Amino acid sequence: MSNRGIFIDRKSPVPLHRQLESALRAAILSGTLLPGERVLSSRDLQTHLGLGRNTVLDALDQLTAEGYLVTRRGVGTFVAPGVQKLTKPRPRSRTVKITPSETALSFLSSHVLAQTVDRVAPFRPGVPAFDAFPSRQFKRSFDVAAWTPQLLDYTGALGHEPLRAAIARRLRQTRGIVCAPGQVLITAGAQFAFSLIAQVMLNGHDTAIVEDPGYSNIRATLQASGANVVPATVDECGIKVASFQRRRAKLVYITPAHQYPTGAVLSLERRFALLDWAARHDAWIVEDDYDSEFVYTDHVQPALQGLDDAERVIYVGTFSKVLSPAIRVAYIVVPRSLCHVFEAAQEVVGGAPSTILQAALATFMENGDLGRHITKMRKKYDERRHLVSVALAELAGSNFHVDDSRTGLHLVAHLPESIRDADFTKRAAARGIVAPALSSYFYGKPTMNGVVIGYAATPASQIKSAVAALVSAL
Ligand SMILES: Cc1ncc(COP(=O)(O)O)c(C=O)c1O
Structure with a gap:
């Protein structure tokens, strides 16, 4: 492919890898790049667009993670074949007239x-770090x-x-x-x-x-x-x-x-x-x-x-x-x-x-200030998330199966069937820890058994002892 309409604006505050990512995504969604079609190699994209290697790789990695691109080792990067199925039925125009009655x-x-x-209480989900x-x-x-x-x-x-x-x-x-x-x-x-x-x-x-x-x-x-x-x-x-x-x-x-x-x-x-x-x-x-x-x-x-x-x-x-x-x-x-x-x-x-x-x-x-605060908090929350996961693995062993979620302010820890989550939640509350039962989030019959652990508001220094208190409720 050529660089078909990919335009990078160096004066824009939008980072270059994001611009490249958006341009490639738009080219795929509009059908300019077809399913199965080979995308320019990262080296060619660098040369044609005058971008750095990491910028190009970041954009390609992101689109691969989102499912738009697939990489065949030693062959190249291609538009994912399934993308056609996803994009075809959608209307193209943004001007849709809908008048609510x-x-x-x-x-x-x-x-x-x-x-x-x-x-x-420690581990309450849904709240950020008040101390920061x-x-x-x-x-x-x-x-x-x-x-x-x-x-x-x-x-x-x-x-x-x-x-x-x-x-x-x-x-x-x-x-x-x-x-x-x-x-x-x-x-x-x-x-x-x-x-x-x-x-x-x-x-x-x-x-x-x-x-x-x-x-x-x-x-x-x-x-x-x-x-x-x-x-x-x-x-x-x-x-x-x-x-x-x-x-x-x-x-x-x-x-x-x-x-x-x-x-x-x-x-x-x-x-x-x-x-x-x-x-x-x-x-x-x-x-x-x-x-x-x-x-x-x-x-x-x-x-x-x-x-x-x-x-x-x-x-x-x-x-x-x-x-x-x-x-x-x-x-x-x-x-x-x-x-x-x-x-x-x-x-x-x-x-x-x-x-x-x-x-x-x-x-x-x-x-x-907001952008700086979010960047700072992302690091802090990632650290707190990591500390909770490590402490759970160390102190609870196989009693908890923790989902590897790298997003948000809480994680989910699944319990074995022998431990009813609602009972566990009550025992944790008696120890001063908030760990809502997964079953309590269900509208119909619960099909999951575990607890939600909010890690954002608990300072790093308190995490290990709070996890120990939680685990003692097992
Ligand atoms: C999934 C979800 N959506 C929205 C909100 C509400 O946010 P707000 O505090 O702005 O009402 C919450 C609050 O915990 C939430 O958990």
């Missing part, structure tokens, strides 16, 4: 589930925002414009997401975003599909809107799309980057199958990208939203994991056809968080 708007939730959580919050840098941004008189007024329902622009920019660079700032809507946490989505999209007779096992709060939110909530099985490749291929539903909720709680990454094949399903059934995909910034390998799967030509994905991101849940700021990337509906709904429910806080976050992002 009046009946797409739903009733307010009738109830919410009360939950009690232990705030301090970048207080000094955040205070600096907050001080500027707090004394800006223009910020004291009411703000538009979508949220503070500079924050929306900073989020759109970051999502493009780190998650491959294509959106304008006008599509970004700021909410008081992802949980609020899900409520808003349920209120806007669902009526009592609608069906909503959720992952099983999955995030119990989303189930509660969807049920509260009166929808018929249907579980779909999850395996090591993520949600089993085939299990609901022929089923009509209004929306499906998924955590493709790091399935909650199993940690599975949704395979490329299923990503396309899901997008196909949504386009065929006129359904929406709610993509919850809650902790995707934390990947401890070089192979980051871009967000599903970036693959979605038909604009069926409603993307939700949050600052709860990258910074703190106390910030209570999250965002929805709304498909263009739904922007006016979401804006009007947000106006009614008044769900945007404090403008001062939003402005502080915008400054914190613009001056690079």
Whole structure:
């Protein structure tokens, strides 16, 4: 192949290997590069594009990991033969007109589930390191925002414009997401975003599909809107799309980057199958990208939203994991056809968080503090993850089988059948350790027996003794 339209912009803030990766991915998806076709050798790509060896190898490795390329040792690198199957049925144009009908708007939730959580115990999943919050840098941004008189007024329902622009920019660079700032809507946490989505999209007779096992709060939110909530099985490749291929539903909720709680990454094949399903059934995909910034390998799967030509994905991101849940700021990337509906709904429910806080976050992002904090935390969490795995192997031996997940803020440890996970969880709680039972995340009959261990919020110095306390519950 020639370098067919691969254009590298050296002035762009997007790293060169990411640019090459996106260009090759786009060439494959658009059919410019055909299944089975040989890709230029890494040396030729270096020469033609004037790139360094590692840059080219990083891009090729990433696309191989995502399933777009296959390497035959000693022969070369080729576009994966199966890619045709994945790309063919998708519409090419990004301009799809979808006008939601009046009946797409739903009733307010009738109830919410009360939950009690232990705030301090080691291994609580779903929380970042409170001991590493970048207080000094955040205070600096907050001080500027707090004394800006223009910020004291009411703000538009979508949220503070500079924050929306900073989020759109970051999502493009780190998650491959294509959106304008006008599509970004700021909410008081992802949980609020899900409520808003349920209120806007669902009526009592609608069906909503959720992952099983999955995030119990989303189930509660969807049920509260009166929808018929249907579980779909999850395996090591993520949600089993085939299990609901022929089923009509209004929306499906998924955590493709790091399935909650199993940690599975949704395979490329299923990503396309899901997008196909949504386009065929006129359904929406709610993509919850809650902790995707934390990947401890070089192979980051871009967000599903970036693959979605038909604009069926409603993307939700949050600052709860990258910074703190106390910030209570999250965002929805709304498909263009739904922007006016979401804006009007947000106006009614008044769900945007404090403008001062939003402005502080915008400054914190613009001056690079957020990016630096995430880079630092990635190292810290990787270390904590490693320490937990090593301590479990040393202290629990074969009693735990720990999944080798290199993503997110928690890991899953499977127990032998002779130990019921719910009983184990109770014994661990009596020792001051939070280790939720895997079975408690199931909607239907549990098919997994184990515990979820959140490693992010436990300081490295406490990990070994906390693992010892956990293991003593065996
Ligand atoms: C899978 C998942 N999605 C979303 C959230 C909610 O995040 P937020 O704090 O922004 O409401 C959580 C919180 O733990 C979560 O576990």
